[in-house]
Every structure is written in C-alpha cells, then in structure tokens.
Amino acid sequence: MSYRTVHAPASVLLLAALATSAALAAPGAGDEAQARQIRQGEYLARAADCAACHSAPKGKPFAGGLPLASPIGAIYSSNITPDPDTGIGRYSLEDFDRAVRHGIGKDGSTLYPAMPYPSYAKVSPDDVQALYAYFMHGVQPVSQPNRKPDIRWPLSMRWPLAAWRKLFAPTPVAAVKDAAAADHDPIRRGRYLVEGLGHCGACHTPRGFALQEKALGGDNRAFLSGAVVDGFLAKNLRSDAGDGLGRWSEADIVALLRSGRNDHSAAFGGMADVVQHSTQHMTDADLAAIAAYLKSLAPVRAGTQAPVYDGTAHEALRTGTDRSNGALTYLNNCAACHRSSGKGYAQTFPALALSSTVHSADPTSLIHIVLRGGAMPATVSAPTRFTMPAFDERLSDQDVADVLTFVRASWGNHAPAVSASQVAKVRKAADAAPGPGH
Ligand code: HEC
Ligand code: HEC
Ligand code: HEC
Numbered sequence: 001m002s003y004r005t006v007h008a009p010a011s012v013l014l015l016a017a018l019a020t021s022a023a024l025a026a027p028g029a030g031d032e033a034q035a036r037q038i039r040q041g042e043y044l045a046r047a048a049d050c051a052a053c054h055s056a057p058k059g060k061p062f063a064g065g066l067p068l069a070s071p072i073g074a075i076y077s078s079n080i081t082p083d084p085d086t087g088i089g090r091y092s093l094e095d096f097d098r099a100v101r102h103g104i105g106k107d108g109s110t111l112y113p114a115m116p117y118p119s120y121a122k123v124s125p126d127d128v129q130a131l132y133a134y135f136m137h138g139v140q141p142v143s144q145p146n147r148k149p150d151i152r153w154p155l156s157m158r159w160p161l162a163a164w165r166k167l168f169a170p171t172p173v174a175a176v177k178d179a180a181a182a183d184h185d186p187i188r189r190g191r192y193l194v195e196g197l198g199h200c201g202a203c204h205t206p207r208g209f210a211l212q213e214k215a216l217g218g219d220n221r222a223f224l225s226g227a228v229v230d231g232f233l234a235k236n237l238r239s240d241a242g243d244g245l246g247r248w249s250e251a252d253i254v255a256l257l258r259s260g261r262n263d264h265s266a267a268f269g270g271m272a273d274v275v276q277h278s279t280q281h282m283t284d285a286d287l288a289a290i291a292a293y294l295k296s297l298a299p300v301r302a303g304t305q306a307p308v309y310d311g312t313a314h315e316a317l318r319t320g321t322d323r324s325n326g327a328l329t330y331l332n333n334c335a336a337c338h339r340s341s342g343k344g345y346a347q348t349f350p351a352l353a354l355s356s357t358v359h360s361a362d363p364t365s366l367i368h369i370v371l372r373g374g375a376m377p378a379t380v381s382a383p384t385r386f387t388m389p390a391f392d393e394r395l396s397d398q399d400v401a402d403v404l405t406f407v408r409a410s411w412g413n414h415a416p417a418v419s420a421s422q423v424a425k426v427r428k429a430a431d432a433a434p435g436p437g438h
Contacts, residue, residue, distance in 0.1 A: 034133065041134025044127050047286070048120070048197040049278040053077045062135070063087075063142040068114040069230075071211070073151035075112045083141040096132045097125070101172040103165050110161035112149070118169040118216055122196030168212035186285075190293025191218060193286060198278070200224060203234035203270060218297050225300045226360065231430050232269030233365040235357060240299040241306035242415075243359040253291035257282070259382035263346040265357060266386070268374040269365065276377040307354050313410030314341045326406025329399050333391060334407075342411040348386055353411035363418045364426060366404050370395070371423075371432040392432035397423040399435075 045051070054077045056066040064079040081087040088096065091106060098104045103117035111117065123131075149156065194200045195217055205213040206227040214222035226236040226243070236244040245253065248264070255262035257279035260272060267275045279287065316322035317331055317340035331340070334352075338344045342353030352358050357365060373390035376382075391400065397420040408415035427435070 034137075037130050037133045038138045039134075040127075041130035041132070042138055043281070044131050044197060045134055046278055046281045047193060048123075048131075048199070049274065050080070050131075051277055052273060053114070054080050060140070060142040060144070062139050063144045065144065065147055067150075070112065070114060070151075072155045073149060075114045075149045075151070076147035077115075078146050079142065079144050080135060081139050081142040082136050083143050086143050086145045087141060088135065089141060093129060093132050096135070097128050097172075100128060100131065103169055109158040110165050112161065113164065113169070113211070116199040116202045117165075118213065119196055119199035119202060121170045121172040122192065123172075124192075127197070164210060164212070168210065170216060186289040186292040187296050189286070190289035190291070190296075193290050194218075194224075194293055198290070200237070203227065203229045204237050218293070221298060221300050224294075224297065226362070228362065228364050230270055231364065231368055231426070232271075233360055233362050234270065235360050235365070236300060237294055238297040238299050239295065240301060240304060240356075242304055243356050243361065244299060245294055245356065246299060247306060247354065247356065250288065250291035250295055253294060254284070254287045257287050257290065259379045260377035261347050261350075261382060261386075264351050265355060266350045266374075266376045268369055268376070272375070272377040275379060280377070280379040280381070307359070307412045307414060309353060310412040311341075313406075324402070324406065325399065326402035326404075329395065329403040330406055333395070334403065337388070342407070342413075347382070352407050353413065355413075358407060358413055359415045361416060363404060363408075363415075363422060366407075367400060367418065367423050367426040368430050370400050370404065371427055372430055390432070392427065392435070394436060396435040396437070397421075397427065 051061065053066055053068065054062045054064050056064070056077075059065055060081070062079070062081045064077040066077045067074040068077065079087040082089040084090050088099075088106075091099070095106050099106070099111065099115075099117075101117060101121050101123060103111045103113065103115065105111055201213050201216060201223055204224040204227060205215060206222060206225060208214050214220070217223055221238070224237040227234055238244045239246045241247055248262075252262045252264065256265065256267060257275060259280070260267045260275040279290075282290075313322070313327075317327060317335065337349040338352050339349075342351065344351040350357075360366075369388060371390060371392040373388045375385045375387040378385045395403070400423045401418045401420045404418040407413065408418065426432075
C-alpha cells in the first residue's frame with residue numbers, strides 16, 4: 001500500500017538505524033514483518049505529529065518536557081521513549097493503547113486532553129500496534145524524568161478529568177468501526193487521517209465551555225470551522241467560498257500540505273510546523289485523501305457568493321489617486337512583495353486578493369503576521385523559506401488597522417474592517433515590540 005512508503009534518502013539511513021535498534025531490542029526482530037511494522041509506525045507517528053508535543057525544541061526526540069499552556073497552568077508532555085524508568089519502556093501494548101486512544105495513564109489516572117486522545121480514539125487497533133512497535137524499537141531510549149504540571153491544588157486533582165473524558169472523548173471501540181476499510185476509498189481514508197491521526201480539529205475546531213472541541217466529525221458544521229490557537233487563527237477548512245477552502249482545488253490543498261505553499265497562499269504560525277514535521281512526509285495518496293475529504297465538507301454558511309477579482313484598487317494604487325493612510329501604508333510597505341494588484345507571486349509571495357486567510361472574519365492571524373512577520377516552512381519539495389519582515393517597530397496600531405482594512409476591502413475582498421484596539425490586543429498577546437515613537 002503506497003501510504004506505507006517512507007521518503008528517501010534520509011529514510012534509508014533511518015531504516016538502517018531502525019533495523020539495528022530493533023535487532024538489538026528484541027530477539028527475532030530482524031524479521032522483515034516487524035521491520036515493516038516499525039517503518040509503518042514511524043510513518044504514522046509523523047502523520048499523527050507525536051513529535052510536535054513530545055519533542056522539546058532543544059531536547060532529545062520524544063523525551064517530552066514541552067510546556068503546553070492551559071487556562072489553569074502549564075502541562076508538560078511526557079517522555080515517550082522506551083526508557084524503562086522515565087519513559088514508556090514498561091508499557092504493554094494495552095497500556096500504550098489506553099494512553100493514546102482512551103486518555104488513561106499507566107497508573108489509571110486520566111490524561112489532560114492537551115494530549116489529543118479525543119481524536120486518536122479514531123485510530124485503528126492495527127495502527128496503534130504499529131505505533132507501539134515504533135516507539136518500543138525504533139526510538140532511542142532517553143532517561144529524562146517527567147515534569148509535573150504547574151497546576152496548583154485543588155485544580156491539580158485529576159479525578160475531574162475522568163468526568164471530562166467520559167463526557168467528551170468518544171469511546172475508541174465504536175469509532176474504530178468507521179476506520180475499518182477506510183484505506184481504499186479516498187474520502188474515508190481522508191476522514192480517518194483528518195479526524196483521527198492528524199487531529200486537525202484540535203486546532204481548527206472551536207471549543208466549547210469545557211474546552212472540548214465542539215465537534216469531532218465532519219458532519220457537524222462546527223468541525224474545522226476555525227479557532228484561535230497560540231495567537232493565530234487556525235482558519236476555516238470547510239468549503240466556504242470566502243474564508244474556507246471553497247476556491248481551492250484538491251491539488252492546491254495537496255501542494256500546501258506537501259510544500260508549505262501553493263499558488264494562492266503559504267503556511268505560517270502553527271501550520272508551518274504541521275507542514276514541516278508532519279504533512280510534508282505523507283504519501284501522495286494520503287495527501288490526496290485529505291484533500292478529497294476536506295473538499296467533501298459542507299460550508300459553514302450555505303449560499304455565500306464567491307468573491308470576484310476587481311481591478312479598481314490596483315488602478316488607484318498605480319495612478320496614486322487613493323491617498324488614504326491604508327493605501328499609502330500598503331504602497332510603502334507591502335506592494336513590493338504582494339504587488340499593487342494584490343496578486344503576489346505564485347509560490348513565493350502569497351496573494352492577498354481573494355485570499356481565504358484575508359477573508360476570515362477574525363483578523364488575529366493577519367495582525368499577528370504583519371506585526372511579527374513570518375517564514376514559510378522549508379520543505380523537501382520547496383526548500384526556500386521566503387520570509388515576510390516584521391512591522392511591529394515600523395507601524396502604529398492605527399497604521400496596521402488601516403492597511404489591513406484596506407487589504408480586506410480591495411481587489412474584490414470584502415471582509416470587516418480592523419480596528420486599532422484589535423491590533424493593540426494582538427500586539428500585546430504576540431509579544432511584539434511597541435510601535436514607532438514608543
Ligand atoms: C498536541 C500535543 C500532543 C500530541 C500531538 C501528542 N501528545 Fe501524547 N501527550 C501530550 C501531553 C501534554 C501528555 C501528558 C498529559 C498529562 O500529563 O496528563 C501526553 C501523554 C502521552 C502519553 C502518556 C504517558 C504517560 O506518562 O503515561 C503517551 C503514551 C503519549 N502521550 C503518546 C503519544 C503518541 C504515541 C502520540 C502520537 C500518536 C502523541 N502522544 C501525540 C501531548 C501530545
Ligand atoms: C497546531 C495547530 C494546527 C494543527 C494541528 C493543524 N493546523 Fe492547519 N492551520 C493552523 C493555523 C494556525 C493556520 C493558519 C495559518 C495558515 O494559513 O497557514 C492553519 C491553516 C491551514 C490551512 C490553510 C493554509 C493557508 O495558507 O491558507 C490548511 C489547508 C490547513 N491548515 C490544513 C490542516 C490539516 C489538513 C491539518 C491536519 C492534518 C491541520 N491543518 C492541522 C494550525 C494547525
Ligand atoms: C519582503 C516581502 C514581503 C513584504 C514586504 C510583505 N510581505 Fe506579507 N508575506 C510575505 C511572505 C513570504 C509571506 C508568507 C509567510 C509565511 O508563510 O510565513 C507573507 C504572508 C502574508 C500574509 C498571509 C497570507 C496567506 O494567505 O498566507 C498576509 C495577510 C500578508 N503577508 C500581509 C502583508 C502586509 C499587509 C504587508 C505590509 C504591511 C506585507 N505582507 C509585507 C512577504 C512579504
């Protein structure tokens with residue numbers, strides 16, 4: 001099956017390393033079937049992006065210790081290397097499954113849902129087994145004790161989490177029926193990858209009163225309808241023509257996930273990491289399945305008109321007839337890359353005209369990227385990290401509001417204006433420098 005292939009050439013070295021560590025770790029492991037299972041486990045660990053949370057930036061792979069913010073204090077990811085004392089070396093397959101799909105630790109207590117087990121509940125038992133084989137035999141053991149959450153008593157008591165889990169996490173058994181036979185039909189395979197392993201909803205689905213995702217499956221229009229995570233809007237991925245993926249082809253989606261960019265747009269914020277560590281490593285068949293599934297999702301709002309390009313703003317910028325602060329700020333700071341037509345340069349500088357990112361009702365991502373700048377992920381298929389400079393020191397809150405309001409109302413775009421107070425809020429939250437004159 002094509003999704004089991006691993007990418008060369010780094011993979012060749014990895015395979016050799018895996019084969020040796022497997023051979024050392026367990027008798028009879030030189031066996032081709034197990035090597036294949038470990039390889040598949042490695043692929044699945046990438047699709048599930050376990051490293052995003054379990055590898056700290058300067059730490060050893062999968063040794064944990066990465067802080068994850070929660071409203072009651074930071075939670076630290078666990079060491080999931082096969083070290084017997086500080087990692088999961090003594091976990092049986094059943095213990096591992098209970099943690100990954102059920103959200104229950106080895107000592108029986110419930111895990112914080114910062115670990116996305118409500119999504120992983122949909123992972124098939126075969127895939128859990130392959131993941132287990134990889135973590136036991138394909139990952140280097142690292143001795144590093146887990147860090148306790150920075151949460152004070154009584155909020156640190158874990159028993160309320162069990163109630164949360166019973167209310168909001170689906171039971172794996174029921175969900176697995178859906179996953180069976182998902183491999184041959186692209187939309188079913190895509191559903192499995194997006195709702196399950198890829199846990200795309202953990203960022204892209206809005207959360208309810210108890211921080212639970214409002215929906216875990218595509219039939220509900222809240223699923224993947226957009227949510228703010230770590231200072232960026234993880235945008236609407238449903239088929240809306242304005243702020244969703246309605247105007248993207250399946251090939252556009254595949255290109256973004258494979259290379260971090262396409263003819264319209266580029267990944268930034270948390271999505272740049274997802275592309276870098278996870279989706280760029282997936283097979284063509286799996287990326288096509290994800291695209292087919294996303295395109296099958298009904299829009300959040302039915303019947304909205306697709307925006308149509310309008311050349312008025314381009315003409316006004318070219319002839320200098322628009323002297324507003326928004327237009328002048330755009331000409332002086334943005335047009336060199338995004339052009340006065342707003343169309344940018346394909347694969348290099350994203351288009352702002354008719355962009356679904358620009359159309360998002362919530363302007364958080366736009367303000368954030370203008371203040372702090374951005375760099376595309378460097379991927380195997382597109383290694384150049386085109387960057388956008390930060391404008392936090394150069395532009396005031398009012399300038400940023402004016403230029404984004406201009407962008408959101410030009411070239412056929414029609415999204416709500418941005419206010420200086422919205423910019424001030426993001427400037428603070430994103431740790432950006434104070435504006436000019438401070
Ligand atoms: C979005 C972040 C995130 C991702 C992605 C993630 N985890 Fe976790 N995981 C955590 C956090 C945080 C904890 C600790 C939770 C706690 O302490 O209650 C954890 C705990 C665990 C545990 C329990 C360890 C123990 O000490 O009992 C296991 C096993 C585990 N994760 C495996 C995985 C695997 C395998 C993957 C990929 C398939 C994965 N995780 C992906 C955040 C994540
Ligand atoms: C860690 C949080 C996170 C996860 C997990 C995540 N995303 Fe995203 N995603 C974002 C953010 C933030 C953005 C907005 C920035 C951008 O447009 O690149 C985004 C944007 C996107 C875009 C639009 C990109 C563009 O340039 O317009 C697509 C497509 C996408 N995500 C697909 C996915 C898929 C498919 C998954 C699951 C495999 C996924 N995302 C998982 C955070 C995440
Ligand atoms: C030097 C070239 C350059 C300049 C100048 C520049 N940008 Fe960008 N812009 C980029 C690049 C490159 C990206 C993609 C960054 C990434 O993916 O992290 C980008 C991304 C964006 C995005 C996200 C679009 C999407 O769909 O992914 C917006 C919005 C944006 N820029 C607005 C602006 C505004 C407004 C200005 C002027 C204040 C500006 N840019 C100036 C190069 C530039």
